[in-house]
Amino acid sequence: MIADGLDDVFPKSSIEQSPLDRKINEYFPGAVVRKDLVNEVKGNAIVPTYVLEYLLGQFAATDVEAGIQEGIDKVRRILAEHYVHRNESELVKSRIREKGRFRIIDKVSVTFNEKEDVYQASFANLGISGVLVEPHTVLANEKLLVSGVWCMCDLEFFHSDDTKIVPWILGSLKPIQLSNFDFENYIEARAKFTTDEWIDLLIQSIGFNPEMFGRRAKLLQLIRLIPFVERNYNLIELGPKGTGKSHIYSEFSPHGMLISGGEITVPKLFVNNSNGRLGLVGYWDVVAFDEFAGKKKRTDKALVDIMKNYMANKSFSRGVETLGAEASMVFVGNTSHTVPYMLKHSDLFDELPESYHDSAYLDRLHFYIPGWEIDTIRGEMFSQGYGFVVDYIAEVLKSMRNLDYSDRYQKHFTLGSDISTRDRDGIHKTFSGLMKLLYPHEQASAEEIEEILRFAIEGRKRVKDQILRIDDTMTSVKFGYNSHAGQWIGVTTLEEEEYPAHYYQDRGHSGVEDDSAAPAERDVTPRHGTAIAESIDPLEEELFQGQRDFAENQRGISYESLFLPYLRGARIIKIHDPYIRMSHQGRNLVELLAAIAVEKDPADEVEVHLFTFIEENQIYREKQMAMLKEIHVRAGQQGIKLTLVSDPDGHDRWISTDTGWRINMGRGLDIFQKSEGGWFDFGSSHHEFRQVRAFGVTYIREIH
Known part of the structure; x- marks a missing residue:
């Protein structure tokens, strides 16, 4: 949950507790953990957050720095000694054989072998299967039969000459989940917090820094938790990539299951008629469908029909009997267009597969989270404050499903x-x-x-x-x-x-x-200069053609005055500039794209193809590509479809449009002199106040 490198920026010993953190530790001792610790202990262990926080909750749930460090060290030792990495499975098997009995942390799933009338366990990372499991263990942990559970297990090895006998023996199995909690204490402690404090505590509990979010943004984040606290809640969230839509359902709770929207079947989700085994909805509080959007995705008509019935009636039938379940359904997917574009050309469900773009299905949804309002997740948005141990708050929410x-x-x-x-x-x-x-x-x-x-x-x-x-x-x-x-x-x-x-x-x-x-x-005046953009035909408007030269230190120049009259009405714009490498060059590109976005109708989209040189040095290339990727994402949110084309032999700098204009630029976009004024410098807000370098621009109409 925490961005790489954060620990180097904020050394652990230098973090000072906020008044809220002190209050959290006072009223919830032992049930909270500092959220930045997860990344510190995770290393290369591919385990869910709730597994790590379970361990941190056992050994590092304190506000004493020495105790925290001691707990971190212990959790690290536990992971180093007992977590099974796939590439070290043979080494772990050897330890079990040599020691006779050894404790491991692995994801365990169980199947019922009806021919032999036994339950058999498979260990995902260790790579062994067929291990006998006592029926009472399975009955106490039924999710073992569905998609598996992360567990601490004691395994033994006993060799037999009979090749049919599996040599692995399960000595003990303990799911990594909280065994109990005091709900009354939770309610009493809640009364000690103001609403703002409590919201910030919840935001910190899901791993974010509340100072980076406004009130509405916080509530949108918390809406994602409702499926855990409310039975049969149907939620959808569609929005741009990188906003953390699926994170909560994969990492936040051991009671939630995240699956790919294209990988689910009726037997897996509801019930298998061949053996009568209940599907995911019978065992999980939340079933979330990741990557649910995609118009061309193939869908199972039978799945859509049974899902519609379940979402409306909390029950399902496959011809044998009618069954009920309490699992909430969550659908998350990415959008490829802006909100005004979808509103102008279709609707806000436009990205869904055709079978789900159906009024009967959509009417079952209780809430639509506007994912386009949620900001792209960045490193500084993660919390270093205290929040509930994930497993603790997950159990609290589960207990309130009855209310x-x-x-x-x-x-x-x-x-x-x-x-x-x-x-x-x-x-x-x-x-x-x-x-x-x-x-x-x-x-x-x-x-x-x-x-x-x-x-x-x-x-x-x-x-x-x-x-x-x-x-x-x-x-x-x-x-x-x-x-x-x-x-x-x-x-x-x-x-x-x-x-x-x-x-x-x-x-x-x-x-x-x-x-x-x-x-x-009503006042329905188009925003962002729409009337201007649509009323002018750039081929008919009398625009200057020829060469314009500008002297060094000249002011009063802007991208709007230089380029926008020639870019109006264009749907495809090509920018040739070999030098979009440094941060200030990226800023120049962003400012031009922003000017285009402001000028166009918000419901329209403009394709911008950037032809530029890609750095050969790996370090510089990674920085350049990270910058351009960020610009691509941000531009897309404003209806600018930016694509990158590698142009290793490019030298000249020019812009062309599908409306017939070509603008040759001597310096490209890099026309302004360097400024160190910061935010209070007028030039940082308006180009006209900045001095330019000497440069020239040639305007050519290629279509007459």
């Missing part, structure tokens, strides 16, 4: 009367989940309750509004609530406020307005 807080808003507010039963269920489940996460002690003010109620309504509204684009037989809903004073409060989504022209283009009315104003009566 229902969905009606706690009703003494203050009433949902709109035309909100349907399914919409109401979605709102209630999200509200209940947030109440359990933030206010398990049920001491929330009317303002705090209103905040999470609005959030719950917004997430369901995002689902319903997009369904209306897909299925015009669906009835539009006015989302909002009434206060007990009789005031009606409408709820909108953020993208609805940002891009009204595209949000309402296929709608007869907005469904949220306070006085039933139609979209034509």
Whole structure:
């Protein structure tokens, strides 16, 4: 969870506890751990975070520096001596044989051999199978039968001349999970924290630095936890790559299972009719589908149908009998277009496989997390503060799945009367989940309750509004609530406020307005200079052609004045510049791309092909590629599709467009003199205040 190299920047002995960290240790002694320790002890052990934090919780759950270091050393020794690396499996087998009995840490799965009427274990990293397991061990840990469990095991070796007998003997097996916790103490301790402190504690518990997130961003992160605390909760998150969508479901809890969306089958997920064995939904609290998006992905129609029934009714049938389960379903996937582009050309579910781009399936979703609002994960976003040991908070959340807080808003507010039963269920489940996460002690003010109620309504509204684009037989809903004073409060989504022209283009009315104003009566002026971009034909506008020269130290020059008039309306732009290597050159590129992004319609996309020289030196090449990759990601979020083309023989610098312009640039984008003024230098915000180097630009119209 912690970026490589962080320990070198922040030596452990120099970290000073914050007031919140001291408070956390005071009220949750032994149940918290400093979150940056995981990376320090992990090394090259490929184990989930909850396994490492289980060990740290056993030996380093303290705020005393000496105790922490002693605990870290002990966990390191345990991992070094007992964790099984795949490439050292033969060495571990030898230790078991020579010592007679040896403890290992490995992922264990169990199958039932019906021919011999025995349970047999397989060890993922050790590479052995067929090890006999006592029935009472399996019954006490049924997840061994599904996808395996990380365990501490004592293995013995006994050679036999009978080749049919497996020589490995399981002496003991202990799942790496918390054995017990005191829920009442958890509730009592919660009352000692303010809401802001508690939210920050939860954010630190999932590994992030709360100072790097705003209030809304924190709540979006915590929405990801609702499937762990709420039964049969159906959540979807679509957004750009690198925002940590799947991390929580793979690392945060031993009660969650992350699987690839293309690797699941009906028998594996629900029930195998041939042997009657229950699938993943019967054993896990959360089943998350990674890489779920992809229009061209092949899907099993039978899986889609049974999933729709399960998501709606909490039960499933495969022709033998009807079974029920409590697993929440989470669907995460990447988007390849910006929000305004999707709103203009399709809908916010556009990336889903065709079989799932279906109103009946989508209507089962309780909340849509707008993944485009979540920032790309960076090293400085990770926490060095204290948070709950993952296994502890996972057990707390699991225990609260039995509780229902969905009606706690009703003494203050009433949902709109035309909100349907399914919409109401979605709102209630999200509200209940947030109440359990933030206010398990049920001491929330009317303002705090209103905040999470609005959030719950917004997430369901995002689902319903997009369904209306897909299925015009669906009835539009006015989302909002009434206060007990009789005031009606409408709820909108953020993208609805940002891009009204595209949000309402296929709608007869907005469904949220306070006085039933139609979209034509609302301010739907396109943002970011759209009117200018669409009203000018760059081939017809009288633009200067020829050579322009600029003197050294001249001011008043900007990318906007030099290039934008010639780039307007272009859908494909090619930039030839062999020198995009250093950070200031990358900044120049970003500033040009930003100018293009501001000028275009937010719902349009522009392809930019960068032809440049790729460094040959490995160290410099890695830095250059990391910079260009970051620019690629950031540009994509603004509707600029940046592609990199290696141009080892390139020398000249020029820009060309699909609208027929070519701009030859003597210095390329590197026209400004170096500035050391920092953020308070006007030139850092506006090019016009910066002095330029001597350079020339030639404008050529290639199409007449």
